[in-house]
Amino acid sequence: MGDAYVLQMKNIGKEYSGNPVLKGIDLKVKPGEIHALLGENGAGKSTLMNVLFGMPVIHNTGGYTGEICLDGEKVHISSPKHAMDLGIGMVHQEFMLIPGFAVYENLKLNREVTKPNAVSRVAGKSYESLDNGQMRADTKEALDKVGMDLDTDEMVGELPVGHMQFLEIAREIDKKGVRILVFDEPTAVLNETEASRLLESMKRLAGMGIAIIFITHRLQEVIDVCDTVTILRDGSLVTNCQVKDTDAVQLAEMMVGRNVSYSDISGRVDKFDDSDIVLEFRNFSVDMPGEQVKNIDLKVRRGEIIGIGGLAGQGKLGIPNGAMGLYPASGELLYEGKALPLNHTKKILEKGISFLSEDRKKIGLILSESIEDNMVFNAMQIKREYLFDFKLFSFRNNKKIAEFADQMIHEFDIRCVGRKQQVQNLSGGNQQKVCLAKALALNPKVLFVSEPTRGIDIGAKKLVLDKLKELSWNQGITIILVSSELMELRSICDRIVIVCGGKVADILSPREDDAKFGLAMAGTKAEKEAEKTS
Numbered sequence: 001m002g003d004a005y006v007l008q009m010k011n012i013g014k015e016y017s018g019n020p021v022l023k024g025i026d027l028k029v030k031p032g033e034i035h036a037l038l039g040e041n042g043a044g045k046s047t048l049m050n051v052l053f054g055m056p057v058i059h060n061t062g063g064y065t066g067e068i069c070l071d072g073e074k075v076h077i078s079s080p081k082h083a084m085d086l087g088i089g090m091v092h093q094e095f096m097l098i099p100g101f102a103v104y105e106n107l108k109l110n111r112e113v114t115k116p117n118a119v120s121r122v123a124g125k126s127y128e129s130l131d132n133g134q135m136r137a138d139t140k141e142a143l144d145k146v147g148m149d150l151d152t153d154e155m156v157g158e159l160p161v162g163h164m165q166f167l168e169i170a171r172e173i174d175k176k177g178v179r180i181l182v183f184d185e186p187t188a189v190l191n192e193t194e195a196s197r198l199l200e201s202m203k204r205l206a207g208m209g210i211a212i213i214f215i216t217h218r219l220q221e222v223i224d225v226c227d228t229v230t231i232l233r234d235g236s237l238v239t240n241c242q243v244k245d246t247d248a249v250q251l252a253e254m255m256v257g258r259n260v261s262y263s264d265i266s267g268r269v270d271k272f273d274d275s276d277i278v279l280e281f282r283n284f285s286v287d288m289p290g291e292q293v294k295n296i297d298l299k300v301r302r303g304e305i306i307g308i309g310g311l312a313g314q315g316k317l318g319i320p321n322g323a324m325g326l327y328p329a330s331g332e333l334l335y336e337g338k339a340l341p342l343n344h345t346k347k348i349l350e351k352g353i354s355f356l357s358e359d360r361k362k363i364g365l366i367l368s369e370s371i372e373d374n375m376v377f378n379a380m381q382i383k384r385e386y387l388f389d390f391k392l393f394s395f396r397n398n399k400k401i402a403e404f405a406d407q408m409i410h411e412f413d414i415r416c417v418g419r420k421q422q423v424q425n426l427s428g429g430n431q432q433k434v435c436l437a438k439a440l441a442l443n444p445k446v447l448f449v450s451e452p453t454r455g456i457d458i459g460a461k462k463l464v465l466d467k468l469k470e471l472s473w474n475q476g477i478t479i480i481l482v483s484s485e486l487m488e489l490r491s492i493c494d495r496i497v498i499v500c501g502g503k504v505a506d507i508l509s510p511r512e513d514d515a516k517f518g519l520a521m522a523g524t525k526a527e528k529e530a531e532k533t534s
């Protein structure tokens with residue numbers, strides 16, 4: 001790495017309606033460097049990257065102050081297209097892929113390669129045919145660069161979530177001349193194996209001279225792969241430093257300005273048994289693309305926190321999505337011993353079973369509505385709560401709505417200007433907290449929670465996990481927690497189900513050693529036991 005910076009952002013300031021969200025931020029990156037951008041939810045990371053990417057949300061709200069230089073030359077980036085032309089790429093936190101298109105079609109979307117034909121020779125270039133062969137070849141080359149072996153003709157909707165991230169990266173790499181690549185929490189949706197593969201791929205890209213800005217909440221990743229780091233707190237710069245001069249604990253403390261630690265393993269020993277079953281899956285299958293569930297039998301004990309873990313694409317996400325009727329399910333699901341109607345979300349919600357989805361944008365929130373409306377909307381529709389409900393008409397109980405929203409904002413430390421703020425103007429992590437409040441507004445007896453801490457910082461993560469624990473331990477709510485992070489499952493669950501190949505591979509205590517979890521995730525438990533007994 002030489003001394004010259006490919007990117008210098010100097011003294012960047014940004015206000016939204018008079019509210020300063022970036023205050024004099026500096027950030028510098030050299031070619032081939034991996035630079036971490038850290039900060040709690042709402043610290044200003046995405047806003048800083050929106051400035052760099054020339055996003056309309058910046059220009060439509062009064063622009064920014066300060067200066068951006070690329071290879072020493074001052075630039076004013078006016079649009080994402082301009083940013084791309086300057087060689088700046090962005091790998092998004094939420095996937096921007098079209099499920100019904102093949103891998104190569106997604107990779108080349110809006111940048112299709114064409115070839116002349118008889119009509120175009122007369123009528124002009126816009127009548128040329130698609131050069132599918134070339135597009136497939138380019139796709140293969142870009143996938144090779146990120147170290148991913150995928151069938152270029154496979155439909156994107158069929159891919160496991162983990163693979164989609166690589167496709168997003170390959171799409172950026174395929175745009176020739178990329179100098180700077182921003183990764184916005186790429187590992188948040190990946191399991192550990194996939195995440196380490198992605199980090200390898202990032203290193204490979206840095207080795208090709210691309211400067212990488214890496215937004216993550218996983219501090220160990222910063223220690224493992226980053227050269228330098230910028231930390232933001234409440235829109236201000238805390239530090240720019242070399243990663244080798246610090247460690248994960250120091251980074252965490254600089255981010256949140258206080259001591260933080262994960263909860264310990266804390267499942268309740270021998271508190272629950274099969275004598276009181278609240279929910280039972282019998283021969284239950286779910287047809288969720290990339291997350292198939294195949295004929296599982298599982299009993300959920302009243303009041304417990306049961307974890308569901310396993311590698312991406314093995315079916316753990318299929319379980320809550322099938323139970324809630326969001327993907328076609330078959331078999332039986334019993335609640336309090338009685339069969340629930342399958343594939344009927346409203347009826348399931350009415351029974352007091354609620355769901356925090358892993359897909360907060362699609363299923364979780366109405367982005368153009370306020371925080372308070374998002375929180376109580378389902379409860380009003382399904383349970384007729386937060387309403388003055390008379391026989392012939394009903395109207396909103398604004399006082400009750402405000403009380404609930406304010407209480408949730410306080411309990412979850414949702415960083416916002418107030419309960420009337422539109423959800424689309426909240427940072428990702430704060431949106432996640434609104435989703436959880438929405439699930440709680442239904443006053444559930446059973447709560448499915450899927451990837452609840454995806455995309456939220458370590459301070460907020462502890463808060464969310466502690467809240468789930470409190471709901472179960474103090475209020476007796478049964479919780480089914482699906483997560484890709486084993487540590488997270490171990491920190492609050494009483495039992496952990498490991499799913500592999502759509503089936504229950506094992507049910508383990510959170511105190512079991514790592515090796516047992518590893519074997520179950522790899523689906524080798526049965527084979528190992530057979531070996532032992534032979």
Ligand SMILES: Nc1ncnc2c1ncn2[C@@H]1O[C@H](COP(=O)(O)OP(=O)(O)OP(=O)(O)O)[C@@H](O)[C@H]1O
Binds near residue numbers: 016045048416430457
């Ligand atoms: N369009 C907008 N209008 C008003 N305020 C906004 C808008 N976008 C972001 N904000 C506010 O700016 C602040 C910084 O948000 P930003 O999304 O940059 O945080 P972040 O560090 O990326 O958080 P996260 O880790 O949760 O993604 C937050 O307080 C947020 O509410």
